Amino acid sequence: MIKYPNGGPTIKVDKNNSNSTTNRKNMGMSLEKDIELSSKYFMDHNLAIFYKKPTPVHVYKVSPTKSHLITEAYFEKKSTTDYNGLYRQRYIDFECKETKTKTLPLDRLSRHQVEHLFRVKQLGGIAFFVVRFNTLDETYVFDISHVIEYLKNNTKQAFSYDYIKTNGFLIRKSYSPRLELLKALDEAYFKDEIKEKQI
Amino acid sequence: MIKYPNGGPTIKVDKNNSNSTTNRKNMGMSLEKDIELSSKYFMDHNLAIFYKKPTPVHVYKVSPTKSHLITEAYFEKKSTTDYNGLYRQRYIDFECKETKTKTLPLDRLSRHQVEHLFRVKQLGGIAFFVVRFNTLDETYVFDISHVIEYLKNNTKQAFSYDYIKTNGFLIRKSYSPRLELLKALDEAYFKDEIKEKQI
Numbered sequence: 207m208i209k210y211p212n213g214g215p216t217i218k219v220d221k222n223n224s225n226s227t228t229n230r231k232n233m234g235m236s237l238e239k240d241i242e243l244s245s246k247y248f249m250d251h252n253l254a255i256f257y258k259k260p261t262p263v264h265v266y267k268v269s270p271t272k273s274h275l276i277t278e279a280y281f282e283k284k285s286t287t288d289y290n291g292l293y294r295q296r297y298i299d300f301e302c303k304e305t306k307t308k309t310l311p312l313d314r315l316s317r318h319q320v321e322h323l324f325r326v327k328q329l330g331g332i333a334f335f336v337v338r339f340n341t342l343d344e345t346y347v348f349d350i351s352h353v354i355e356y357l358k359n360n361t362k363q364a365f366s367y368d369y370i371k372t373n374g375f376l377i378r379k380s381y382s383p384r385l386e387l388l389k390a391l392d393e394a395y396f397k398d399e400i401k402e403k404q405i
Numbered sequence: 406m407i408k409y410p411n412g413g414p415t416i417k418v419d420k421n422n423s424n425s426t427t428n429r430k431n432m433g434m435s436l437e438k439d440i441e442l443s444s445k446y447f448m449d450h451n452l453a454i455f456y457k458k459p460t461p462v463h464v465y466k467v468s469p470t471k472s473h474l475i476t477e478a479y480f481e482k483k484s485t486t487d488y489n490g491l492y493r494q495r496y497i498d499f500e501c502k503e504t505k506t507k508t509l510p511l512d513r514l515s516r517h518q519v520e521h522l523f524r525v526k527q528l529g530g531i532a533f534f535v536v537r538f539n540t541l542d543e544t545y546v547f548d549i550s551h552v553i554e555y556l557k558n559n560t561k562q563a564f565s566y567d568y569i570k571t572n573g574f575l576i577r578k579s580y581s582p583r584l585e586l587l588k589a590l591d592e593a594y595f596k597d598e599i600k601e602k603q604i
Contacts (some may be wrong), residue, residue, distance in 0.1 A: 225469060226490065242562065247522075250522065252527065252528065253528075253566065254528065255524065255525065255528060255530075257458070257485065259456070259490060260461050262459050262477070263464075263475065265462075274479055274480050275477070275478075276462065276475065276477070276478040276480065277476065278474070278475070278476065278600060279475040279478055280473055280474060281473050281475065282473065286456065290489060291496070292496035292525060292528050292529070292530045293528075294529065295495060295496065295528070295529030295530065296494060296496065297490070297491035297496040297497075298496075299491075325448075325454065328451060329451065329452075329453065329454060329492075329494070330490050330491070330494030331494065333493045340576065380539055401559065
Protein backbone atom coordinates (compact mmCIF):
# COMPACT_ATOMS: atom_id res chain seq x y z
CA MET A 207 0.00 0.00 0.00
CA ILE A 208 1.26 3.44 -0.85
CA LYS A 209 0.13 6.41 1.15
CA TYR A 210 0.37 9.74 -0.58
CA PRO A 211 1.67 12.74 1.26
CA ASN A 212 -1.07 15.23 2.23
CA GLY A 213 -3.72 12.63 2.70
CA GLY A 214 -4.16 11.71 -0.94
CA PRO A 215 -5.69 8.45 -2.11
CA THR A 216 -4.31 5.14 -0.95
CA ILE A 217 -3.25 2.83 -3.76
CA LYS A 218 -1.91 -0.66 -4.08
CA VAL A 219 1.29 -1.51 -5.94
CA ASP A 220 2.08 -5.12 -6.66
CA LYS A 221 5.83 -5.07 -6.30
CA ASN A 222 6.30 -8.48 -7.85
CA ASN A 223 4.22 -7.84 -10.91
CA SER A 224 6.40 -6.69 -13.78
CA ASN A 225 3.31 -5.30 -15.49
CA SER A 226 2.53 -2.89 -12.69
CA THR A 227 2.78 0.69 -13.88
CA THR A 228 1.57 4.02 -12.65
CA ASN A 229 -1.16 3.71 -15.30
CA ARG A 230 -2.38 0.44 -13.95
CA LYS A 231 -2.00 0.87 -10.25
CA ASN A 232 -5.73 0.91 -9.62
CA MET A 233 -6.54 -2.29 -11.45
CA GLY A 234 -7.57 -3.93 -8.21
CA MET A 235 -10.51 -1.55 -8.15
CA SER A 236 -13.29 -2.98 -10.23
CA LEU A 237 -14.68 0.34 -11.48
CA GLU A 238 -11.27 1.42 -12.75
CA LYS A 239 -10.85 -1.92 -14.48
CA ASP A 240 -14.30 -1.73 -16.08
CA ILE A 241 -13.62 1.79 -17.33
CA GLU A 242 -10.22 0.75 -18.66
CA LEU A 243 -11.61 -2.22 -20.57
CA SER A 244 -14.59 -0.24 -21.85
CA SER A 245 -12.28 2.57 -23.01
CA LYS A 246 -10.21 0.05 -24.93
CA TYR A 247 -13.39 -1.25 -26.59
CA PHE A 248 -14.49 2.29 -27.56
CA MET A 249 -11.02 3.05 -28.93
CA ASP A 250 -10.80 -0.22 -30.90
CA HIS A 251 -14.21 0.47 -32.43
CA ASN A 252 -13.42 4.11 -33.21
CA LEU A 253 -16.26 5.36 -31.03
CA ALA A 254 -14.48 7.52 -28.48
CA ILE A 255 -11.10 8.16 -26.88
CA PHE A 256 -10.71 8.23 -23.13
CA TYR A 257 -7.21 8.92 -21.91
CA LYS A 258 -6.21 7.72 -18.45
CA LYS A 259 -3.99 10.33 -16.87
CA PRO A 260 -1.12 8.68 -15.03
CA THR A 261 -0.33 9.75 -11.48
CA PRO A 262 2.50 12.24 -11.90
CA VAL A 263 5.91 11.08 -10.72
CA HIS A 264 8.57 13.48 -9.49
CA VAL A 265 11.93 12.13 -10.69
CA TYR A 266 14.95 12.95 -8.51
CA LYS A 267 17.68 10.56 -9.62
CA VAL A 268 18.41 8.38 -12.59
CA SER A 269 21.05 5.69 -12.80
CA PRO A 270 24.46 6.91 -14.02
CA THR A 271 24.91 3.71 -16.05
CA LYS A 272 21.42 2.68 -17.15
CA SER A 273 20.07 5.97 -18.33
CA HIS A 274 16.37 5.08 -18.59
CA LEU A 275 16.40 3.67 -15.04
CA ILE A 276 14.97 5.92 -12.33
CA THR A 277 16.49 5.23 -8.90
CA GLU A 278 14.66 7.84 -6.86
CA ALA A 279 11.25 9.32 -7.48
CA TYR A 280 8.08 10.26 -5.63
CA PHE A 281 4.40 9.92 -6.38
CA GLU A 282 2.82 13.35 -6.63
CA LYS A 283 -0.71 14.25 -5.76
CA LYS A 284 -2.92 14.48 -8.82
CA SER A 285 -4.37 17.94 -9.29
CA THR A 286 -6.95 16.99 -11.88
CA THR A 287 -9.08 13.96 -12.72
CA ASP A 288 -8.71 10.32 -13.77
CA TYR A 289 -9.73 10.59 -17.41
CA ASN A 290 -10.22 13.02 -20.23
CA GLY A 291 -11.18 12.37 -23.79
CA LEU A 292 -13.28 12.87 -26.87
CA TYR A 293 -16.81 11.75 -27.77
CA ARG A 294 -19.12 13.23 -30.43
CA GLN A 295 -16.63 16.05 -31.01
CA ARG A 296 -16.88 17.15 -27.38
CA TYR A 297 -14.25 17.28 -24.66
CA ILE A 298 -15.05 14.86 -21.83
CA ASP A 299 -13.53 14.88 -18.34
CA PHE A 300 -14.36 12.61 -15.42
CA GLU A 301 -13.29 11.09 -12.15
CA CYS A 302 -14.24 7.63 -10.82
CA LYS A 303 -15.52 7.05 -7.29
CA GLU A 304 -16.60 3.83 -5.65
CA THR A 305 -18.49 3.56 -2.40
CA LYS A 306 -19.36 0.54 -0.31
CA THR A 307 -22.22 2.26 1.48
CA LYS A 308 -25.47 3.79 0.22
CA THR A 309 -23.98 7.28 0.34
CA LEU A 310 -21.02 9.04 -1.24
CA PRO A 311 -19.27 11.08 1.47
CA LEU A 312 -18.39 14.60 0.28
CA ASP A 313 -14.83 14.24 1.52
CA ARG A 314 -14.29 11.58 -1.16
CA LEU A 315 -14.37 14.38 -3.76
CA SER A 316 -11.23 16.48 -3.52
CA ARG A 317 -11.60 20.22 -3.87
CA HIS A 318 -9.11 20.17 -6.76
CA GLN A 319 -11.23 17.68 -8.65
CA VAL A 320 -14.46 19.59 -8.14
CA GLU A 321 -12.82 22.86 -9.20
CA HIS A 322 -11.25 21.25 -12.23
CA LEU A 323 -14.54 19.70 -13.38
CA PHE A 324 -16.39 22.96 -12.78
CA ARG A 325 -13.86 24.80 -14.96
CA VAL A 326 -14.31 22.19 -17.70
CA LYS A 327 -18.09 22.71 -17.53
CA GLN A 328 -17.72 26.48 -17.72
CA LEU A 329 -15.59 26.12 -20.86
CA GLY A 330 -18.26 24.02 -22.55
CA GLY A 331 -16.79 20.61 -21.85
CA ILE A 332 -18.67 17.66 -20.41
CA ALA A 333 -17.66 17.03 -16.79
CA PHE A 334 -18.91 14.42 -14.36
CA PHE A 335 -18.13 11.84 -11.71
CA VAL A 336 -18.65 8.16 -12.42
CA VAL A 337 -20.07 6.88 -9.12
CA ARG A 338 -20.38 3.19 -8.35
CA PHE A 339 -22.39 1.84 -5.42
CA ASN A 340 -20.56 -1.43 -4.88
CA THR A 341 -23.18 -3.17 -2.76
CA LEU A 342 -25.93 -2.35 -5.29
CA ASP A 343 -23.68 -2.91 -8.31
CA GLU A 344 -25.02 0.29 -9.88
CA THR A 345 -22.91 2.91 -11.64
CA TYR A 346 -23.98 6.45 -12.53
CA VAL A 347 -22.84 9.42 -14.60
CA PHE A 348 -23.23 12.25 -12.09
CA ASP A 349 -22.79 15.68 -13.66
CA ILE A 350 -20.64 18.27 -11.90
CA SER A 351 -23.57 20.74 -11.93
CA HIS A 352 -25.43 18.55 -9.40
CA VAL A 353 -22.35 18.43 -7.21
CA ILE A 354 -22.13 22.22 -7.21
CA GLU A 355 -25.87 22.59 -6.62
CA TYR A 356 -25.69 20.18 -3.69
CA LEU A 357 -22.70 21.92 -2.12
CA LYS A 358 -24.56 25.25 -2.31
CA ASN A 359 -27.83 24.03 -0.81
CA ASN A 360 -26.87 21.36 1.70
CA THR A 361 -25.07 20.98 4.94
CA LYS A 362 -25.03 17.17 4.85
CA GLN A 363 -21.71 15.40 4.67
CA ALA A 364 -22.66 12.94 1.94
CA PHE A 365 -24.64 12.56 -1.28
CA SER A 366 -27.46 10.09 -0.75
CA TYR A 367 -28.05 7.23 -3.15
CA ASP A 368 -31.44 8.77 -4.02
CA TYR A 369 -29.89 12.11 -4.95
CA ILE A 370 -27.40 10.48 -7.30
CA LYS A 371 -29.99 8.09 -8.74
CA THR A 372 -32.45 10.94 -9.37
CA ASN A 373 -29.94 13.34 -10.89
CA GLY A 374 -27.55 10.88 -12.46
CA PHE A 375 -27.76 8.55 -15.46
CA LEU A 376 -27.41 4.83 -14.95
CA ILE A 377 -24.54 3.19 -16.86
CA ARG A 378 -25.82 -0.25 -17.80
CA LYS A 379 -23.49 -3.24 -17.63
CA SER A 380 -22.89 -5.43 -20.61
CA TYR A 381 -20.42 -8.00 -21.85
CA SER A 382 -18.57 -5.87 -24.35
CA PRO A 383 -18.13 -3.06 -23.51
CA ARG A 384 -18.34 -3.85 -19.82
CA LEU A 385 -19.95 -0.47 -19.18
CA GLU A 386 -22.34 1.17 -21.64
CA LEU A 387 -20.83 4.54 -20.85
CA LEU A 388 -21.50 6.01 -24.29
CA LYS A 389 -25.20 5.16 -24.11
CA ALA A 390 -25.39 6.89 -20.73
CA LEU A 391 -23.59 9.93 -22.19
CA ASP A 392 -26.01 9.95 -25.14
CA GLU A 393 -28.91 10.09 -22.74
CA ALA A 394 -27.31 12.65 -20.45
CA TYR A 395 -25.80 15.06 -22.97
CA PHE A 396 -26.65 14.28 -26.59
CA LYS A 397 -30.39 13.55 -26.62
CA ASP A 398 -31.31 16.66 -28.65
CA GLU A 399 -28.44 16.19 -31.05
CA ILE A 400 -29.36 12.57 -31.73
CA LYS A 401 -33.06 13.45 -32.14
CA GLU A 402 -32.20 16.17 -34.68
CA LYS A 403 -30.22 13.70 -36.75
CA GLN A 404 -33.06 11.20 -36.76
CA ILE A 405 -35.63 13.70 -38.10
CA MET B 406 20.62 12.48 -21.32
CA ILE B 407 18.12 9.67 -21.13
CA LYS B 408 17.76 7.28 -24.01
CA TYR B 409 14.43 5.51 -24.20
CA PRO B 410 14.30 1.83 -25.02
CA ASN B 411 13.13 1.09 -28.58
CA GLY B 412 14.62 4.21 -30.08
CA GLY B 413 12.24 6.69 -28.49
CA PRO B 414 12.97 10.38 -28.06
CA THR B 415 16.07 11.55 -26.23
CA ILE B 416 15.41 13.80 -23.26
CA LYS B 417 17.47 15.70 -20.75
CA VAL B 418 17.10 15.31 -17.01
CA ASP B 419 18.86 17.71 -14.71
CA LYS B 420 19.82 15.35 -11.92
CA ASN B 421 20.75 18.15 -9.56
CA ASN B 422 17.61 20.14 -9.99
CA SER B 423 15.09 19.24 -7.35
CA ASN B 424 12.36 20.79 -9.47
CA SER B 425 12.91 18.40 -12.33
CA THR B 426 9.89 16.19 -12.84
CA THR B 427 8.64 14.00 -15.61
CA ASN B 428 6.24 16.81 -16.41
CA ARG B 429 8.99 19.33 -16.78
CA LYS B 430 11.73 17.37 -18.42
CA ASN B 431 11.50 19.28 -21.68
CA MET B 432 11.70 22.72 -20.19
CA GLY B 433 15.04 23.30 -21.81
CA MET B 434 13.17 23.31 -25.10
CA SER B 435 11.84 26.76 -25.74
CA LEU B 436 8.71 25.67 -27.58
CA GLU B 437 7.65 23.43 -24.70
CA LYS B 438 8.26 26.26 -22.26
CA ASP B 439 6.29 28.74 -24.36
CA ILE B 440 3.38 26.31 -24.62
CA GLU B 441 3.50 25.62 -20.90
CA LEU B 442 3.44 29.31 -19.98
CA SER B 443 0.76 30.09 -22.54
CA SER B 444 -1.39 27.21 -21.28
CA LYS B 445 -1.10 28.58 -17.77
CA TYR B 446 -2.25 31.98 -19.03
CA PHE B 447 -5.24 30.45 -20.85
CA MET B 448 -6.17 28.46 -17.77
CA ASP B 449 -5.83 31.44 -15.41
CA HIS B 450 -8.06 33.50 -17.71
CA ASN B 451 -10.63 30.72 -18.14
CA LEU B 452 -10.12 30.63 -21.89
CA ALA B 453 -8.98 27.06 -22.49
CA ILE B 454 -7.49 24.05 -20.76
CA PHE B 455 -4.45 22.30 -22.18
CA TYR B 456 -3.26 19.32 -20.19
CA LYS B 457 0.37 18.23 -20.50
CA LYS B 458 0.52 14.47 -20.48
CA PRO B 459 3.44 13.27 -18.39
CA THR B 460 5.79 10.65 -19.78
CA PRO B 461 4.53 7.39 -18.34
CA VAL B 462 6.73 5.79 -15.70
CA HIS B 463 6.78 2.05 -15.09
CA VAL B 464 7.13 1.55 -11.31
CA TYR B 465 8.93 -1.64 -10.21
CA LYS B 466 9.85 -1.05 -6.60
CA VAL B 467 8.84 1.23 -3.79
CA SER B 468 10.65 1.74 -0.52
CA PRO B 469 9.52 -0.63 2.27
CA THR B 470 9.80 2.19 4.81
CA LYS B 471 8.91 5.40 2.93
CA SER B 472 5.86 4.28 1.08
CA HIS B 473 5.60 7.16 -1.41
CA LEU B 474 9.25 6.75 -2.43
CA ILE B 475 9.90 4.89 -5.68
CA THR B 476 13.29 3.15 -5.74
CA GLU B 477 13.14 1.53 -9.15
CA ALA B 478 11.21 2.69 -12.18
CA TYR B 479 11.64 3.13 -15.92
CA PHE B 480 10.58 5.78 -18.39
CA GLU B 481 8.14 4.32 -20.89
CA LYS B 482 7.68 5.35 -24.47
CA LYS B 483 4.74 7.68 -24.93
CA SER B 484 2.09 6.23 -27.20
CA THR B 485 0.15 9.43 -27.73
CA THR B 486 0.87 13.15 -27.85
CA ASP B 487 2.18 15.98 -25.66
CA TYR B 488 -1.08 17.78 -24.92
CA ASN B 489 -4.80 17.45 -24.98
CA GLY B 490 -7.45 19.86 -23.88
CA LEU B 491 -10.56 21.91 -24.36
CA TYR B 492 -11.27 25.08 -26.32
CA ARG B 493 -14.62 26.42 -27.52
CA GLN B 494 -16.29 23.16 -26.39
CA ARG B 495 -14.07 21.08 -28.67
CA TYR B 496 -11.50 18.43 -27.86
CA ILE B 497 -7.98 19.53 -28.84
CA ASP B 498 -4.94 17.26 -29.22
CA PHE B 499 -1.45 18.23 -30.32
CA GLU B 500 2.23 17.42 -30.36
CA CYS B 501 5.10 19.93 -30.37
CA LYS B 502 8.04 19.71 -32.77
CA GLU B 503 11.03 22.00 -33.12
CA THR B 504 13.44 22.01 -36.01
CA LYS B 505 16.71 23.86 -36.47
CA THR B 506 16.65 23.55 -40.24
CA LYS B 507 14.19 24.82 -42.88
CA THR B 508 12.55 21.40 -43.10
CA LEU B 509 10.80 19.05 -40.70
CA PRO B 510 12.09 15.51 -41.32
CA LEU B 511 9.27 12.94 -41.46
CA ASP B 512 11.08 10.67 -39.04
CA ARG B 513 10.56 13.30 -36.34
CA LEU B 514 6.87 12.37 -36.32
CA SER B 515 6.39 8.96 -34.77
CA ARG B 516 3.89 6.61 -36.34
CA HIS B 517 2.03 6.38 -33.03
CA GLN B 518 1.58 10.12 -32.87
CA VAL B 519 0.36 10.40 -36.45
CA GLU B 520 -2.09 7.53 -35.94
CA HIS B 521 -3.33 8.97 -32.67
CA LEU B 522 -3.92 12.43 -34.17
CA PHE B 523 -5.64 10.91 -37.20
CA ARG B 524 -7.99 8.99 -34.91
CA VAL B 525 -8.77 12.20 -33.01
CA LYS B 526 -9.58 13.94 -36.30
CA GLN B 527 -11.84 11.09 -37.39
CA LEU B 528 -13.77 11.35 -34.12
CA GLY B 529 -14.38 15.05 -34.66
CA GLY B 530 -11.59 16.39 -32.48
CA ILE B 531 -9.07 19.03 -33.48
CA ALA B 532 -5.65 17.48 -34.07
CA PHE B 533 -2.42 19.12 -35.15
CA PHE B 534 1.31 19.50 -34.72
CA VAL B 535 2.77 22.71 -33.38
CA VAL B 536 5.89 23.16 -35.50
CA ARG B 537 8.59 25.70 -34.67
CA PHE B 538 11.36 26.65 -37.08
CA ASN B 539 13.97 27.75 -34.58
CA THR B 540 16.20 29.66 -36.96
CA LEU B 541 13.24 31.66 -38.33
CA ASP B 542 11.54 31.95 -34.94
CA GLU B 543 8.21 31.03 -36.55
CA THR B 544 5.67 28.62 -35.08
CA TYR B 545 2.73 27.05 -36.92
CA VAL B 546 -0.43 25.08 -36.22
CA PHE B 547 -0.11 22.28 -38.78
CA ASP B 548 -3.26 20.17 -39.06
CA ILE B 549 -2.98 16.38 -39.15
CA SER B 550 -4.92 16.31 -42.45
CA HIS B 551 -1.97 17.96 -44.22
CA VAL B 552 0.39 15.42 -42.72
CA ILE B 553 -1.75 12.56 -44.01
CA GLU B 554 -2.14 14.22 -47.41
CA TYR B 555 1.61 14.70 -47.67
CA LEU B 556 2.40 11.12 -46.67
CA LYS B 557 0.02 9.85 -49.37
CA ASN B 558 1.33 12.01 -52.21
CA ASN B 559 5.03 12.42 -51.54
CA THR B 560 8.17 10.38 -51.43
CA LYS B 561 10.29 13.13 -49.87
CA GLN B 562 11.76 12.57 -46.44
CA ALA B 563 10.79 15.95 -44.99
CA PHE B 564 8.12 18.62 -44.95
CA SER B 565 9.47 21.81 -46.49
CA TYR B 566 9.08 25.16 -44.74
CA ASP B 567 6.92 26.32 -47.65
CA TYR B 568 4.52 23.40 -47.31
CA ILE B 569 4.01 24.07 -43.61
CA LYS B 570 3.77 27.84 -44.09
CA THR B 571 1.20 27.43 -46.89
CA ASN B 572 -0.95 24.87 -45.12
CA GLY B 573 -0.38 25.90 -41.53
CA PHE B 574 -1.48 28.86 -39.43
CA LEU B 575 1.14 31.13 -37.91
CA ILE B 576 1.04 31.40 -34.12
CA ARG B 577 2.05 34.96 -33.36
CA LYS B 578 4.30 35.72 -30.40
CA SER B 579 3.29 38.11 -27.71
CA TYR B 580 4.22 39.00 -24.17
CA SER B 581 1.31 37.41 -22.38
CA PRO B 582 0.42 34.80 -23.51
CA ARG B 583 3.81 34.05 -25.06
CA LEU B 584 2.10 32.31 -27.96
CA GLU B 585 -1.22 33.47 -29.40
CA LEU B 586 -2.27 29.87 -29.87
CA LEU B 587 -5.99 30.54 -29.40
CA LYS B 588 -5.99 33.22 -32.12
CA ALA B 589 -4.31 30.76 -34.48
CA LEU B 590 -6.91 28.11 -33.58
CA ASP B 591 -9.71 30.63 -34.17
CA GLU B 592 -8.37 31.27 -37.65
CA ALA B 593 -7.74 27.61 -38.40
CA TYR B 594 -10.88 25.97 -36.98
CA PHE B 595 -13.48 28.46 -35.72
CA LYS B 596 -13.73 31.13 -38.42
CA ASP B 597 -17.30 30.22 -39.45
CA GLU B 598 -18.45 29.84 -35.87
CA ILE B 599 -17.08 33.24 -34.89
CA LYS B 600 -18.57 34.88 -37.99
CA GLU B 601 -22.00 33.44 -37.22
CA LYS B 602 -21.90 34.87 -33.73
CA GLN B 603 -20.99 38.32 -35.04
CA ILE B 604 -23.93 38.46 -37.48
